[in-house]
Structure formats: structure tokens, C-alpha cells
Amino acid sequence: MQTEQELDISMRLSAFFLRHIGLWIANDPADERRMKIIFTYTIWNLIFGMIVLSRDLYFTWFYNGDTLYALANTMSLILTLVKVCVIVMHKKEFMNLVVYMEQHFLAVKYDFHEKEILNNCRKICAFFISSVTTIGICAILSYISTPFIAQIGNNESTRELPFNMWIGILSQSPYYELIFFAQIMSLSYIGICYFCFDNVFCVMAIHLGGQFRILRYRFSELCNIKYQISEQDKMSILTKHVHRTYETFRKYVRQHQALINYYNTLENVYTVIILIQVLVFSVLICLFGYQVLLANTNSARRSIFVFLLIGALSLLFMFTYSCDDVIEHSDNVAIGAYSALWTIMPMNKHGKMLRNDLIMTIERSRRVCCLTANGFFPVSLETYTKILSTAMSYFTLLSNNVTKNET
DSSP, X not given: OOOTTTTOHHHHHHHHHHHTTTOSOOSSHHHHHHHHHHHHHHHHHHHHHHHHHHHHHHHHHHTTOOHHHHHHHHHHHHHHHHHHHHHHHTHHHHHHHHHHHXXXXXXXXXXXXXXXXXXXXHHHHHHHHHHHHHHHHHHHHHXXXXXXXXXXXXXGGGOOOSSOOOOGGGGSTTHHHHHHHHHHHHHHHHHHHHHHHHHHHHHHHHHHXXXXXXXXXXXHTTTOOSSOOOTTTHHHHHHHHHHHHHHHHHHHHHHHHHHHHHHHHHHHHHHHHHHHHHHHHHHXXXXXXXXXXXXXXXXXXHHHHHHHHHHHHHHHHHHHHHHHHHHHHHHTHHHHHHHSOXXXXXXXXXXXXXXXXXHHHHHHHTSOOOXXXXXXXXXXXXXXXXXXXXXXXHHHHHHHHHHHHHO
């Protein structure tokens, strides 16, 4: 019978794509060699894509081509290259984050209420990862199908590639078929690298927020006595109970410290990626919107940017929502600590220690765990609205400039 973890579609999809670009956990030496070969092939496809798109941007710039189309493609690839480079630089930390999440977040026994929190996290992750992955695959398929749609009604001499190589002989067989296949493979790997690291980030951040919610619940239930007591025996039972309560409290504090350490590692791995995405996405959304709404192009190419625009908005919302979730629930740990029934605990040695340490926990929780853009500013849902506002400003300037040039 399959476990809940095996049925978690967000983890299965994330692991599937990371394994197919060679950046997943190896089970044995043979698997590790296989991963290295796959990752080498991934790098080759990224380099080939960079050469193709750089040539396309160069020739469109100097020979009056569709420069904005080439610029949008090139910027998307540069963003992908940055993600791959950052993850490779922090590969060990990245793998440790995944392993720790599987062992300490997913493979732990929970009570009924805690399972509800975990299942809610899984549903959110499944929705985000499935949506972003589906849109990304649709964008890849749109790129691949565009040459075939453009060729309908034309003769073979006008054959097109997904990306223009600006070499006339490539329209002839067998060069056309070879380059077409190479571009499809490069495009597939670029597309997977574009969204797979954000998918894993979403899973880790949402589950981190879920663990803070579970910790809040545990703190709130800290001093509860699960059985009825009479007023006569109240003080004697509480005096015996406070020592066990304090030991349980210390265990929760250690869990809180572990979650903060996990957050620090996640911040260290992804902070540069978050910064680059925040800076680049406003421009990309502007360029994608221009290609959808204003560019003088065919419907096949326009469909590409419909998916890219929806994908960019979805991916941006996914990672800002994930960051906002960590901020909110790490702060709410303080509410859980204060909600504990500490007032009924006796004022003996352990009772006083419990009260003092609860104050320390509340103060520490008020220093929220916020994922930042390389330390410059915290990222939250407010960042999402600011990026959209900036993108709209760029779009207005671009449309006005295009209109002036046409007149």
C-alpha cells in the first residue's frame, strides 16, 4: 500500500524533474555516475541554447528583426542559467534541505490536528506545482509546434526552426532535422530548469510554514491536562505535572531552533535566486505582455507568450506566497506560546522557569523568519503587487515608445 508521501504529487513531480536534469539524490555509486552524465548533458543543452539565442538577438538587433522577441527569450534563458549556477554552488546544502524535509517534516507521526495541517500544506503544494508545471510544459510545446503551424500552406523551402539560426543551409535536409532535434532537446532542458527549482522551493517553504503552524499548536496545548481533576487535588497534581510540562517545552524549543536553522539554510541557498527573479520578472512580464497584446506576429507565436505570461505570473505568485507563508506562521508561534495555560502552573522552580522561557520564546518568535532578496528586502505577497505595478509601468512606456516609432 502506498504511503501518503508516495502519493504526494508535488514531491513526485519535483523529484522527477530534478532527477532528469541530474540534480537529485543518488542512491548508489552507479546512480551518482548516471546523475553526473545527465547533468553534463543538461549543461550542454543550456550552452547550446545560449549560443542560439545570442546569435538570434545579435542578428535581430542589427538587421531589424523582432528584437523584443529575441530579448524575451534570452532573458528567460539567463534567468535559468543563474538558477542552475546558484543551485550547483549550494548543491550540498540544497540536498540536505530536501533530505531533512523528507525525514523530519514528512516522515513523522502526527496527531489528527497536525495531520490536517500537513495535508493542507500538501494540497497547496500540489496546486502550485501542478499549475506551474502544466503551464511550463504547454509553453515548451507551443515553441515546438510553432514551426509546423507556420509551415502549413508553404513549401518545404520555407521551413522554420523554433529559434532562428540565421544560417540558410540549415533549411535543407538533413541539417534541418538535426538542428530541429537539438533545439527541441535544448528547449526542453531549459524549460525544466526554468521552473523545477522554484517548485522545490515552494514545497520546502510551504512545509516550513506548516511546521511553524504545528509548533504553534503544540505550544498552545503545552499546559493542557488531559484528565479531570478536583479542586482539592489541583495543586498537588499540577506540581507533579509542571516538571513534565517543562521538559516537553524544552523539546518544542529545540524544534523551534531546528526550524530556524532550516530557514537560515533555505535563505542562504535561494536568496540570490529570489533577488534575480524579483529584478527580472517585472521586465519579463512587460515583454511577455507586449508579445501577447501589441506585437505584430502570428497566432502561433502569440500563443507561446500567452503561456509564458500566465506562467510568469503563476510562478511569481507561487514563490511570493511561499515566502509570505513562512513570515506569517513563524510570527504566529508567539501567539501559540502565549496561548499556553501557563497561568495555572504553580509558582515553584519549574513553573517560574517555564514562564521566563515562554517570554524568551515569544520574543524570539517576533523576529520573524523572512526570506529576503539577498538581504536587501523581505519578500512577501506585497512584493508581488509591487512587481506587477512596475511591470505595468514598463509596459506603458514600451507601448508609448512603439507607438511613437510607428507614427
